[in-house]
Amino acid sequence: MSEHKPKIVALVCNWCTYTAADLAGTSRRDYPSEIRLVRLMCTGMIDSKYILKAFLEGADGVFIGGCHPGDCHYIDGNLKAVKRIEAIGIMLEQFGFEKERLKLEWIGASEGPEFQENMQEFAKKIGDMGKVQTADRMIL
Amino acid sequence: MTTYIDQTESYKGEAIKKLAVELLKNNTVDSLFIPFQNSYSGIPMPSLISDPEKTDGIEPIAPVAPFNSAKQAASVIKYATGKKTAFFLRPCEIRALVELVKLNQCTLEDAVIISYDCYGRVENKKYLELLSSNDQVNKDFYTDESLQNETTTTCKSCDAFTPLNADIAISFMGTDQSVFEGTSEKGSDVLSSLNSAIGGSLDLKSGGSIDQSIVEGIKEKRSKEKETLFSKTSETIKDVDSFQKMIGSCLNCYNCRTACPVCYCKECVFLTDIFLHDPDILHQRSIKKGVLKLPVDTTMFHMTRISHISHSCVGCGQCTSVCPSDIQVADMFRTVSEKTQEKLEYKAGQNIEQPIPFLAYKEEN
Ligand code: SF4
Ligand code: SF4
Numbered sequence: 239m240s241e242h243k244p245k246i247v248a249l250v251c252n253w254c255t256y257t258a259a260d261l262a263g264t265s266r267r268d269y270p271s272e273i274r275l276v277r278l279m280c281t282g283m284i285d286s287k288y289i290l291k292a293f294l295e296g297a298d299g300v301f302i303g304g305c306h307p308g309d310c311h312y313i314d315g316n317l318k319a320v321k322r323i324e325a326i327g328i329m330l331e332q333f334g335f336e337k338e339r340l341k342l343e344w345i346g347a348s349e350g351p352e353f354q355e356n357m358q359e360f361a362k363k364i365g366d367m368g369k370v371q372t373a374d375r376m377i378l
Numbered sequence: 379m380t381t382y383i384d385q386t387e388s389y390k391g392e393a394i395k396k397l398a399v400e401l402l403k404n405n406t407v408d409s410l411f412i413p414f415q416n417s418y419s420g421i422p423m424p425s426l427i428s429d430p431e432k433t434d435g436i437e438p439i440a441p442v443a444p445f446n447s448a449k450q451a452a453s454v455i456k457y458a459t460g461k462k463t464a465f466f467l468r469p470c471e472i473r474a475l476v477e478l479v480k481l482n483q484c485t486l487e488d489a490v491i492i493s494y495d496c497y498g499r500v501e502n503k504k505y506l507e508l509l510s511s512n513d514q515v516n517k518d519f520y521t522d523e524s525l526q527n528e529t530t531t532t533c534k535s536c537d538a539f540t541p542l543n544a545d546i547a548i549s550f551m552g553t554d555q556s557v558f559e560g561t562s563e564k565g566s567d568v569l570s571s572l573n574s575a576i577g578g579s580l581d582l583k584s585g586g587s588i589d590q591s592i593v594e595g596i597k598e599k600r601s602k603e604k605e606t607l608f609s610k611t612s613e614t615i616k617d618v619d620s621f622q623k624m625i626g627s628c629l630n631c632y633n634c635r636t637a638c639p640v641c642y643c644k645e646c647v648f649l650t651d652i653f654l655h656d657p658d659i660l661h662q663r664s665i666k667k668g669v670l671k672l673p674v675d676t677t678m679f680h681m682t683r684i685s686h687i688s689h690s691c692v693g694c695g696q697c698t699s700v701c702p703s704d705i706q707v708a709d710m711f712r713t714v715s716e717k718t719q720e721k722l723e724y725k726a727g728q729n730i731e732q733p734i735p736f737l738a739y740k741e742e743n
Protein backbone atom coordinates (compact mmCIF):
# COMPACT_ATOMS: atom_id res chain seq x y z
CA MET A 239 0.00 0.00 0.00
CA SER A 240 2.84 2.34 0.83
CA GLU A 241 4.20 1.79 -2.69
CA HIS A 242 1.07 3.11 -4.29
CA LYS A 243 1.29 6.75 -5.21
CA PRO A 244 -2.30 7.87 -5.59
CA LYS A 245 -3.62 9.95 -8.43
CA ILE A 246 -5.97 12.69 -7.42
CA VAL A 247 -7.90 15.04 -9.64
CA ALA A 248 -8.95 18.34 -8.11
CA LEU A 249 -11.60 20.30 -9.97
CA VAL A 250 -11.44 23.85 -8.68
CA CYS A 251 -13.23 27.02 -9.62
CA ASN A 252 -11.31 29.90 -11.10
CA TRP A 253 -12.55 32.56 -8.71
CA CYS A 254 -12.01 31.05 -5.28
CA THR A 255 -10.25 27.76 -4.86
CA TYR A 256 -7.89 28.26 -7.79
CA THR A 257 -7.05 31.71 -6.51
CA ALA A 258 -6.43 30.16 -3.09
CA ALA A 259 -4.06 27.68 -4.74
CA ASP A 260 -2.29 30.60 -6.38
CA LEU A 261 -1.99 32.33 -3.04
CA ALA A 262 -0.66 29.15 -1.45
CA GLY A 263 1.87 29.02 -4.27
CA THR A 264 3.10 32.59 -3.85
CA SER A 265 3.37 32.05 -0.10
CA ARG A 266 5.46 28.95 -0.82
CA ARG A 267 2.98 26.55 0.67
CA ASP A 268 3.32 23.48 -1.51
CA TYR A 269 0.73 20.79 -1.91
CA PRO A 270 1.17 17.05 -2.57
CA SER A 271 2.35 16.23 -6.07
CA GLU A 272 -0.23 13.46 -6.51
CA ILE A 273 -2.85 16.14 -6.97
CA ARG A 274 -3.61 17.40 -10.47
CA LEU A 275 -5.49 20.66 -10.44
CA VAL A 276 -8.04 21.31 -13.14
CA ARG A 277 -9.29 24.85 -13.27
CA LEU A 278 -12.94 25.40 -14.15
CA MET A 279 -14.91 28.60 -14.28
CA CYS A 280 -17.34 27.46 -11.59
CA THR A 281 -18.29 24.31 -9.68
CA GLY A 282 -21.75 24.81 -11.15
CA MET A 283 -20.44 23.64 -14.53
CA ILE A 284 -19.27 20.30 -13.19
CA ASP A 285 -21.08 17.50 -14.90
CA SER A 286 -20.95 13.92 -13.69
CA LYS A 287 -18.93 13.10 -16.83
CA TYR A 288 -15.86 14.86 -15.42
CA ILE A 289 -15.99 12.92 -12.19
CA LEU A 290 -16.77 9.60 -13.85
CA LYS A 291 -14.07 10.04 -16.44
CA ALA A 292 -11.52 10.61 -13.69
CA PHE A 293 -12.57 7.56 -11.72
CA LEU A 294 -12.84 5.31 -14.78
CA GLU A 295 -9.37 6.38 -15.88
CA GLY A 296 -8.06 5.26 -12.51
CA ALA A 297 -8.08 8.38 -10.35
CA ASP A 298 -8.01 7.38 -6.69
CA GLY A 299 -9.83 10.46 -5.56
CA VAL A 300 -11.66 13.50 -6.89
CA PHE A 301 -11.64 16.76 -4.97
CA ILE A 302 -13.97 19.58 -5.87
CA GLY A 303 -13.28 23.05 -4.57
CA GLY A 304 -15.44 26.14 -5.00
CA CYS A 305 -16.45 29.42 -3.43
CA HIS A 306 -18.21 29.60 -0.09
CA PRO A 307 -22.01 29.81 -0.37
CA GLY A 308 -22.90 33.39 -1.18
CA ASP A 309 -19.53 34.06 -2.79
CA CYS A 310 -19.98 32.21 -6.10
CA HIS A 311 -19.01 34.46 -8.98
CA TYR A 312 -22.09 33.22 -10.81
CA ILE A 313 -24.36 33.66 -7.78
CA ASP A 314 -25.47 30.10 -7.14
CA GLY A 315 -23.30 27.74 -9.20
CA ASN A 316 -21.87 26.20 -6.06
CA LEU A 317 -25.33 25.55 -4.64
CA LYS A 318 -26.33 23.77 -7.83
CA ALA A 319 -23.18 21.71 -7.57
CA VAL A 320 -24.05 20.47 -4.08
CA LYS A 321 -27.09 18.41 -5.10
CA ARG A 322 -25.47 17.12 -8.24
CA ILE A 323 -22.38 15.99 -6.48
CA GLU A 324 -24.47 14.44 -3.76
CA ALA A 325 -26.36 12.43 -6.40
CA ILE A 326 -23.16 11.34 -8.11
CA GLY A 327 -21.81 10.20 -4.76
CA ILE A 328 -24.92 8.14 -4.10
CA MET A 329 -24.49 6.49 -7.48
CA LEU A 330 -20.75 5.89 -7.17
CA GLU A 331 -21.29 4.17 -3.86
CA GLN A 332 -23.66 1.69 -5.46
CA PHE A 333 -20.94 0.81 -7.94
CA GLY A 334 -18.51 0.08 -5.16
CA PHE A 335 -16.56 3.35 -4.97
CA GLU A 336 -16.00 4.33 -1.34
CA LYS A 337 -17.77 7.61 -0.78
CA GLU A 338 -14.68 9.21 0.79
CA ARG A 339 -13.05 9.22 -2.64
CA LEU A 340 -15.21 12.15 -3.72
CA LYS A 341 -15.02 15.33 -1.72
CA LEU A 342 -16.54 18.79 -2.04
CA GLU A 343 -15.10 21.72 -0.08
CA TRP A 344 -15.46 25.48 -0.13
CA ILE A 345 -12.13 27.29 -0.13
CA GLY A 346 -12.22 31.06 -0.53
CA ALA A 347 -9.77 33.15 -2.55
CA SER A 348 -7.89 34.33 0.52
CA GLU A 349 -7.62 30.89 2.10
CA GLY A 350 -4.18 29.82 0.90
CA PRO A 351 -3.33 27.92 4.10
CA GLU A 352 -6.71 26.20 4.04
CA PHE A 353 -6.05 25.11 0.49
CA GLN A 354 -2.79 23.52 1.51
CA GLU A 355 -4.33 21.80 4.55
CA ASN A 356 -7.20 20.42 2.53
CA MET A 357 -4.92 19.04 -0.14
CA GLN A 358 -2.60 17.42 2.37
CA GLU A 359 -5.45 15.92 4.30
CA PHE A 360 -7.22 14.58 1.21
CA ALA A 361 -4.02 13.17 -0.29
CA LYS A 362 -3.24 11.43 3.00
CA LYS A 363 -6.70 9.91 3.29
CA ILE A 364 -6.77 8.73 -0.33
CA GLY A 365 -3.25 7.35 0.00
CA ASP A 366 -4.32 5.32 3.03
CA MET A 367 -7.31 3.91 1.16
CA GLY A 368 -5.17 2.17 -1.40
CA LYS A 369 -5.83 1.73 -5.09
CA VAL A 370 -9.18 2.52 -6.61
CA GLN A 371 -10.96 -0.49 -8.13
CA THR A 372 -10.49 0.83 -11.66
CA ALA A 373 -6.71 1.22 -11.36
CA ASP A 374 -5.54 -1.83 -13.29
CA ARG A 375 -8.82 -2.93 -14.78
CA MET A 376 -9.89 -2.96 -18.38
CA ILE A 377 -12.65 -0.40 -18.71
CA LEU A 378 -15.23 -1.09 -21.40
CA MET B 379 -65.62 12.50 -5.39
CA THR B 380 -68.34 11.00 -7.51
CA THR B 381 -67.48 7.78 -9.20
CA TYR B 382 -69.29 6.34 -12.17
CA ILE B 383 -69.57 2.80 -13.36
CA ASP B 384 -70.03 1.40 -16.79
CA GLN B 385 -72.19 -1.70 -16.73
CA THR B 386 -72.64 -2.45 -20.38
CA GLU B 387 -69.51 -4.35 -21.18
CA SER B 388 -67.40 -6.92 -19.50
CA TYR B 389 -64.28 -6.04 -21.49
CA LYS B 390 -62.91 -2.92 -19.87
CA GLY B 391 -61.28 -1.71 -23.06
CA GLU B 392 -64.75 -1.27 -24.59
CA ALA B 393 -65.84 1.03 -21.77
CA ILE B 394 -62.72 3.16 -22.11
CA LYS B 395 -63.13 3.32 -25.86
CA LYS B 396 -66.70 4.50 -25.47
CA LEU B 397 -65.59 7.16 -23.04
CA ALA B 398 -62.98 8.31 -25.54
CA VAL B 399 -65.42 8.46 -28.45
CA GLU B 400 -68.02 10.31 -26.40
CA LEU B 401 -65.46 12.88 -25.32
CA LEU B 402 -64.79 13.62 -28.95
CA LYS B 403 -68.41 13.48 -30.14
CA ASN B 404 -69.51 15.88 -27.43
CA ASN B 405 -66.69 18.25 -28.14
CA THR B 406 -65.54 17.91 -24.57
CA VAL B 407 -62.10 17.66 -26.11
CA ASP B 408 -60.75 18.49 -29.57
CA SER B 409 -58.64 15.40 -29.91
CA LEU B 410 -57.65 12.12 -28.36
CA PHE B 411 -54.17 10.83 -27.79
CA ILE B 412 -54.75 7.11 -27.61
CA PRO B 413 -53.41 3.78 -28.91
CA PHE B 414 -54.93 3.18 -32.32
CA GLN B 415 -54.69 0.19 -34.59
CA ASN B 416 -54.35 1.62 -38.08
CA SER B 417 -54.56 -0.59 -41.14
CA TYR B 418 -50.79 -0.92 -41.43
CA SER B 419 -49.47 -1.59 -37.95
CA GLY B 420 -49.91 -4.74 -35.93
CA ILE B 421 -49.21 -2.91 -32.72
CA PRO B 422 -51.68 -0.17 -31.76
CA MET B 423 -49.70 3.05 -32.01
CA PRO B 424 -50.29 6.22 -29.99
CA SER B 425 -52.26 8.44 -32.34
CA LEU B 426 -53.81 11.87 -32.30
CA ILE B 427 -57.44 11.46 -33.33
CA SER B 428 -59.70 14.38 -34.08
CA ASP B 429 -62.50 12.78 -36.14
CA PRO B 430 -65.11 10.89 -34.09
CA GLU B 431 -65.97 8.90 -37.22
CA LYS B 432 -62.47 7.49 -37.37
CA THR B 433 -62.29 5.93 -33.97
CA ASP B 434 -62.84 2.27 -34.84
CA GLY B 435 -59.22 1.28 -34.42
CA ILE B 436 -58.95 2.57 -30.87
CA GLU B 437 -57.40 -0.10 -28.65
CA PRO B 438 -57.02 1.68 -25.34
CA ILE B 439 -55.64 -1.13 -23.23
CA ALA B 440 -53.92 -3.58 -25.58
CA PRO B 441 -51.24 -5.27 -23.48
CA VAL B 442 -48.41 -3.65 -25.39
CA ALA B 443 -46.72 -0.25 -25.38
CA PRO B 444 -44.55 0.14 -28.47
CA PHE B 445 -42.66 2.79 -26.51
CA ASN B 446 -43.27 4.98 -23.50
CA SER B 447 -45.46 7.58 -25.17
CA ALA B 448 -44.66 10.48 -22.83
CA LYS B 449 -42.26 12.10 -25.31
CA GLN B 450 -44.86 11.92 -28.09
CA ALA B 451 -47.50 13.25 -25.73
CA ALA B 452 -45.17 16.12 -24.82
CA SER B 453 -44.75 16.97 -28.50
CA VAL B 454 -48.50 17.61 -28.74
CA ILE B 455 -48.53 19.92 -25.72
CA LYS B 456 -45.14 21.54 -26.11
CA TYR B 457 -46.97 24.80 -25.61
CA ALA B 458 -50.58 25.72 -25.03
CA THR B 459 -52.58 25.83 -28.26
CA GLY B 460 -56.10 26.04 -26.88
CA LYS B 461 -56.83 22.63 -28.39
CA LYS B 462 -57.97 20.34 -25.63
CA THR B 463 -56.64 16.83 -25.82
CA ALA B 464 -57.53 13.76 -23.77
CA PHE B 465 -54.43 11.67 -23.18
CA PHE B 466 -54.95 7.99 -22.46
CA LEU B 467 -51.77 6.94 -20.73
CA ARG B 468 -50.37 4.17 -18.59
CA PRO B 469 -49.30 5.17 -15.08
CA CYS B 470 -45.59 5.01 -16.03
CA GLU B 471 -46.28 7.24 -19.03
CA ILE B 472 -47.92 9.84 -16.79
CA ARG B 473 -44.92 9.73 -14.46
CA ALA B 474 -42.61 10.43 -17.38
CA LEU B 475 -44.88 13.21 -18.63
CA VAL B 476 -44.82 14.81 -15.18
CA GLU B 477 -41.03 14.77 -15.26
CA LEU B 478 -41.09 16.37 -18.72
CA VAL B 479 -43.40 19.11 -17.43
CA LYS B 480 -40.88 19.86 -14.69
CA LEU B 481 -38.13 19.97 -17.29
CA ASN B 482 -40.14 22.59 -19.19
CA GLN B 483 -40.70 20.29 -22.14
CA CYS B 484 -44.47 20.70 -22.16
CA THR B 485 -47.47 22.12 -20.34
CA LEU B 486 -50.57 20.32 -19.10
CA GLU B 487 -52.84 23.33 -19.65
CA ASP B 488 -54.74 21.77 -22.54
CA ALA B 489 -54.47 18.21 -21.35
CA VAL B 490 -56.96 15.91 -19.69
CA ILE B 491 -55.13 12.83 -18.53
CA ILE B 492 -57.00 9.57 -18.33
CA SER B 493 -55.42 6.45 -16.96
CA TYR B 494 -56.23 3.03 -15.62
CA ASP B 495 -54.98 0.19 -13.45
CA CYS B 496 -52.14 -1.28 -15.45
CA TYR B 497 -51.83 -5.04 -15.78
CA GLY B 498 -48.54 -4.63 -17.61
CA ARG B 499 -47.36 -5.00 -21.16
CA VAL B 500 -45.68 -7.70 -23.20
CA GLU B 501 -42.70 -7.02 -25.46
CA ASN B 502 -43.56 -5.80 -28.97
CA LYS B 503 -42.27 -8.94 -30.60
CA LYS B 504 -44.21 -11.15 -28.20
CA TYR B 505 -47.35 -9.13 -28.86
CA LEU B 506 -47.10 -9.59 -32.62
CA GLU B 507 -46.57 -13.29 -32.07
CA LEU B 508 -49.62 -13.57 -29.81
CA LEU B 509 -51.68 -11.47 -32.18
CA SER B 510 -50.87 -13.69 -35.15
CA SER B 511 -52.48 -16.67 -33.44
CA ASN B 512 -55.23 -14.89 -31.53
CA ASP B 513 -56.93 -11.77 -32.83
CA GLN B 514 -58.77 -11.42 -29.52
CA VAL B 515 -55.59 -11.11 -27.52
CA ASN B 516 -56.34 -7.56 -26.34
CA LYS B 517 -59.47 -8.82 -24.68
CA ASP B 518 -58.29 -12.27 -23.63
CA PHE B 519 -55.26 -10.85 -21.89
CA TYR B 520 -57.50 -9.52 -19.12
CA THR B 521 -59.03 -12.88 -18.30
CA ASP B 522 -56.23 -15.30 -19.16
CA GLU B 523 -53.54 -15.58 -16.53
CA SER B 524 -51.13 -17.39 -18.82
CA LEU B 525 -51.18 -14.34 -21.09
CA GLN B 526 -50.60 -12.06 -18.12
CA ASN B 527 -47.58 -14.16 -17.29
CA GLU B 528 -46.01 -13.00 -20.53
CA THR B 529 -45.59 -9.43 -19.30
CA THR B 530 -42.11 -7.97 -18.91
CA THR B 531 -39.92 -8.44 -15.83
CA THR B 532 -40.29 -4.72 -15.20
CA CYS B 533 -44.11 -4.85 -15.22
CA LYS B 534 -44.20 -7.92 -13.02
CA SER B 535 -42.13 -6.09 -10.45
CA CYS B 536 -43.79 -2.67 -10.77
CA ASP B 537 -45.79 -1.63 -7.73
CA ALA B 538 -46.78 1.76 -9.11
CA PHE B 539 -49.45 0.41 -11.45
CA THR B 540 -52.39 2.54 -10.30
CA PRO B 541 -52.87 5.98 -11.83
CA LEU B 542 -51.31 8.95 -10.11
CA ASN B 543 -51.65 12.53 -11.36
CA ALA B 544 -54.44 11.56 -13.76
CA ASP B 545 -57.56 13.70 -14.13
CA ILE B 546 -59.72 10.64 -14.57
CA ALA B 547 -58.75 7.29 -13.13
CA ILE B 548 -60.39 4.11 -14.32
CA SER B 549 -60.24 1.22 -11.92
CA PHE B 550 -60.79 -2.32 -12.89
CA MET B 551 -58.78 -4.17 -10.35
CA GLY B 552 -60.99 -5.17 -7.45
CA THR B 553 -64.23 -4.65 -9.39
CA ASP B 554 -66.15 -6.46 -12.12
CA GLN B 555 -67.09 -3.18 -13.68
CA SER B 556 -65.10 -0.21 -14.83
CA VAL B 557 -65.17 2.49 -12.21
CA PHE B 558 -64.48 5.98 -13.51
CA GLU B 559 -63.38 8.55 -11.02
CA GLY B 560 -62.61 12.22 -11.48
CA THR B 561 -59.39 12.56 -9.55
CA SER B 562 -58.94 16.26 -10.18
CA GLU B 563 -61.35 19.13 -10.59
CA LYS B 564 -60.75 19.08 -14.31
CA GLY B 565 -61.48 15.37 -14.49
CA SER B 566 -64.61 15.58 -12.34
CA ASP B 567 -65.99 18.36 -14.50
CA VAL B 568 -65.38 16.35 -17.64
CA LEU B 569 -67.11 13.29 -16.24
CA SER B 570 -70.14 15.11 -14.89
CA SER B 571 -70.65 17.18 -18.03
CA LEU B 572 -70.30 14.07 -20.12
CA ASN B 573 -72.71 12.17 -17.96
CA SER B 574 -75.42 14.76 -18.31
CA ALA B 575 -74.77 15.15 -22.04
CA ILE B 576 -74.94 11.56 -23.08
CA GLY B 577 -77.15 10.03 -20.44
CA GLY B 578 -77.56 6.39 -21.23
CA SER B 579 -75.29 5.78 -24.18
CA LEU B 580 -72.26 5.03 -22.05
CA ASP B 581 -74.49 3.80 -19.26
CA LEU B 582 -72.47 5.77 -16.78
CA LYS B 583 -74.13 5.51 -13.41
CA SER B 584 -73.11 7.10 -10.20
CA GLY B 585 -71.72 4.54 -7.88
CA GLY B 586 -69.22 1.79 -8.02
CA SER B 587 -66.88 0.59 -5.39
CA ILE B 588 -63.50 -1.02 -5.41
CA ASP B 589 -62.33 -3.84 -3.25
CA GLN B 590 -59.07 -2.31 -2.13
CA SER B 591 -57.84 -5.54 -0.62
CA ILE B 592 -57.52 -7.01 -4.12
CA VAL B 593 -55.49 -4.02 -5.31
CA GLU B 594 -53.34 -4.27 -2.18
CA GLY B 595 -52.82 -7.97 -2.80
CA ILE B 596 -51.49 -7.32 -6.29
CA LYS B 597 -49.32 -4.55 -4.96
CA GLU B 598 -47.85 -6.79 -2.31
CA LYS B 599 -47.03 -9.49 -4.83
CA ARG B 600 -45.37 -7.03 -7.18
CA SER B 601 -43.46 -5.32 -4.37
CA LYS B 602 -42.05 -8.66 -3.37
CA GLU B 603 -40.95 -9.34 -6.94
CA LYS B 604 -39.37 -5.92 -6.99
CA GLU B 605 -37.47 -6.48 -3.78
CA THR B 606 -36.05 -9.75 -5.03
CA LEU B 607 -35.09 -8.23 -8.36
CA PHE B 608 -33.47 -5.16 -6.82
CA SER B 609 -31.42 -7.09 -4.30
CA LYS B 610 -30.24 -9.43 -7.05
CA THR B 611 -29.36 -6.46 -9.26
CA SER B 612 -27.54 -4.64 -6.44
CA GLU B 613 -25.22 -7.64 -6.32
CA THR B 614 -24.76 -7.53 -10.09
CA ILE B 615 -23.62 -3.92 -10.03
CA LYS B 616 -21.80 -3.94 -6.70
CA ASP B 617 -18.50 -2.96 -8.32
CA VAL B 618 -17.16 -1.99 -11.72
CA ASP B 619 -16.04 -5.54 -12.38
CA SER B 620 -19.51 -7.04 -11.87
CA PHE B 621 -21.18 -4.14 -13.62
CA GLN B 622 -19.05 -4.61 -16.70
CA LYS B 623 -20.08 -8.26 -16.81
CA MET B 624 -23.65 -7.05 -17.05
CA ILE B 625 -23.03 -4.60 -19.87
CA GLY B 626 -20.21 -6.53 -21.56
CA SER B 627 -22.20 -7.13 -24.75
CA CYS B 628 -23.37 -3.55 -25.16
CA LEU B 629 -22.73 -2.23 -28.67
CA ASN B 630 -23.17 1.47 -27.88
CA CYS B 631 -26.20 1.63 -30.15
CA TYR B 632 -27.84 4.04 -27.67
CA ASN B 633 -31.26 2.51 -28.25
CA CYS B 634 -31.78 2.54 -24.51
CA ARG B 635 -31.23 6.25 -24.41
CA THR B 636 -33.51 6.90 -27.38
CA ALA B 637 -36.26 4.80 -25.81
CA CYS B 638 -35.99 6.49 -22.44
CA PRO B 639 -38.82 8.97 -21.95
CA VAL B 640 -36.89 11.10 -19.48
CA CYS B 641 -33.60 11.25 -21.41
CA TYR B 642 -34.79 14.38 -23.11
CA CYS B 643 -31.67 16.17 -24.41
CA LYS B 644 -32.06 16.92 -28.09
CA GLU B 645 -28.41 16.32 -28.71
CA CYS B 646 -26.89 13.69 -26.50
CA VAL B 647 -23.30 14.43 -25.56
CA PHE B 648 -22.34 10.88 -26.54
CA LEU B 649 -23.15 11.72 -30.14
CA THR B 650 -20.98 14.83 -30.17
CA ASP B 651 -17.30 15.37 -30.93
CA ILE B 652 -16.47 15.02 -27.25
CA PHE B 653 -16.78 11.27 -27.62
CA LEU B 654 -15.49 11.05 -31.19
CA HIS B 655 -11.85 10.39 -30.45
CA ASP B 656 -8.88 11.02 -32.68
CA PRO B 657 -6.78 7.97 -33.56
CA ASP B 658 -3.90 9.08 -31.32
CA ILE B 659 -6.21 9.09 -28.33
CA LEU B 660 -7.35 5.58 -29.16
CA HIS B 661 -3.76 4.37 -29.50
CA GLN B 662 -2.80 6.10 -26.29
CA ARG B 663 -5.66 4.45 -24.43
CA SER B 664 -4.81 1.09 -25.93
CA ILE B 665 -1.18 1.39 -24.83
CA LYS B 666 -2.21 2.37 -21.32
CA LYS B 667 -4.11 -0.84 -20.63
CA GLY B 668 -2.82 -3.13 -23.39
CA VAL B 669 -6.29 -3.74 -24.81
CA LEU B 670 -8.93 -1.20 -25.71
CA LYS B 671 -12.41 -2.51 -26.41
CA LEU B 672 -14.20 -0.76 -29.27
CA PRO B 673 -16.42 1.15 -29.41
CA VAL B 674 -15.01 2.86 -26.34
CA ASP B 675 -16.76 4.59 -23.45
CA THR B 676 -19.42 1.95 -22.87
CA THR B 677 -19.10 1.98 -19.08
CA MET B 678 -18.83 5.73 -19.21
CA PHE B 679 -22.04 5.95 -21.24
CA HIS B 680 -24.12 3.89 -18.85
CA MET B 681 -22.78 5.51 -15.71
CA THR B 682 -23.23 8.97 -17.15
CA ARG B 683 -26.78 8.21 -18.15
CA ILE B 684 -27.53 6.80 -14.72
CA SER B 685 -26.07 9.88 -13.05
CA HIS B 686 -28.02 12.20 -15.35
CA ILE B 687 -31.45 10.66 -14.97
CA SER B 688 -31.61 8.36 -11.98
CA HIS B 689 -33.64 10.96 -10.11
CA SER B 690 -36.17 10.95 -12.98
CA CYS B 691 -36.29 7.29 -13.99
CA VAL B 692 -39.93 6.22 -13.92
CA GLY B 693 -39.20 2.52 -14.16
CA CYS B 694 -41.01 1.86 -17.43
CA GLY B 695 -38.60 -0.82 -18.61
CA GLN B 696 -38.41 0.46 -22.18
CA CYS B 697 -34.60 0.57 -22.12
CA THR B 698 -34.49 -3.19 -21.61
CA SER B 699 -37.13 -3.76 -24.28
CA VAL B 700 -35.09 -2.12 -27.02
CA CYS B 701 -31.70 -3.62 -26.23
CA PRO B 702 -30.43 -5.85 -29.06
CA SER B 703 -27.98 -7.52 -26.69
CA ASP B 704 -30.55 -8.52 -24.09
CA ILE B 705 -29.00 -6.39 -21.39
CA GLN B 706 -31.32 -5.82 -18.44
CA VAL B 707 -30.77 -2.08 -18.57
CA ALA B 708 -33.95 -1.24 -16.68
CA ASP B 709 -33.05 -3.53 -13.80
CA MET B 710 -29.94 -1.51 -13.08
CA PHE B 711 -31.58 1.85 -13.69
CA ARG B 712 -34.51 1.00 -11.46
CA THR B 713 -32.26 -0.37 -8.74
CA VAL B 714 -29.93 2.61 -8.65
CA SER B 715 -32.78 5.07 -9.10
CA GLU B 716 -34.77 3.79 -6.19
CA LYS B 717 -31.83 4.48 -3.88
CA THR B 718 -31.02 7.84 -5.47
CA GLN B 719 -34.61 9.00 -5.24
CA GLU B 720 -34.92 7.79 -1.68
CA LYS B 721 -31.80 9.67 -0.61
CA LEU B 722 -32.72 12.83 -2.50
CA GLU B 723 -36.24 12.61 -1.04
CA TYR B 724 -37.71 12.75 -4.47
CA LYS B 725 -39.95 10.37 -6.38
CA ALA B 726 -40.05 10.58 -10.13
CA GLY B 727 -43.46 11.49 -11.49
CA GLN B 728 -45.10 11.74 -8.12
CA ASN B 729 -45.49 15.33 -7.00
CA ILE B 730 -45.88 17.78 -9.84
CA GLU B 731 -45.30 20.71 -7.46
CA GLN B 732 -41.94 19.45 -6.21
CA PRO B 733 -39.09 20.72 -8.39
CA ILE B 734 -36.48 18.24 -9.60
CA PRO B 735 -33.78 17.90 -6.95
CA PHE B 736 -31.08 19.72 -8.91
CA LEU B 737 -33.20 22.84 -9.13
CA ALA B 738 -34.26 22.71 -5.49
CA TYR B 739 -31.13 24.11 -3.97
CA LYS B 740 -31.07 26.53 -1.12
CA GLU B 741 -28.49 28.31 0.91
CA GLU B 742 -27.84 26.12 3.90
CA ASN B 743 -24.41 25.40 5.27
S1 SF4 C 1 -34.05 4.48 -17.64
FE1 SF4 C 1 -35.25 2.79 -18.56
S2 SF4 C 1 -36.82 2.29 -16.97
FE2 SF4 C 1 -35.97 4.33 -16.44
S3 SF4 C 1 -37.39 5.80 -17.42
FE3 SF4 C 1 -35.66 5.45 -18.88
S4 SF4 C 1 -36.41 3.78 -20.25
FE4 SF4 C 1 -37.76 3.80 -18.42
S1 SF4 D 1 -29.71 -0.65 -26.06
FE1 SF4 D 1 -28.33 -2.27 -25.23
S2 SF4 D 1 -26.64 -2.41 -26.73
FE2 SF4 D 1 -27.71 -0.47 -27.17
S3 SF4 D 1 -26.56 1.07 -25.97
FE3 SF4 D 1 -28.28 0.38 -24.65
S4 SF4 D 1 -27.41 -1.32 -23.41
FE4 SF4 D 1 -26.00 -0.95 -25.16
Ligand code: FES
Pocket residue numbers: 251252253254255279280281282304305309310311312313314315316
Ligand atom coordinates in the same frame (compact mmCIF):
# COMPACT_ATOMS: atom_id res chain seq x y z
S1 FES E 1 -17.42 30.72 -9.15
FE1 FES E 1 -16.53 29.57 -7.53
S2 FES E 1 -18.14 28.09 -7.21
FE2 FES E 1 -19.06 29.37 -8.71
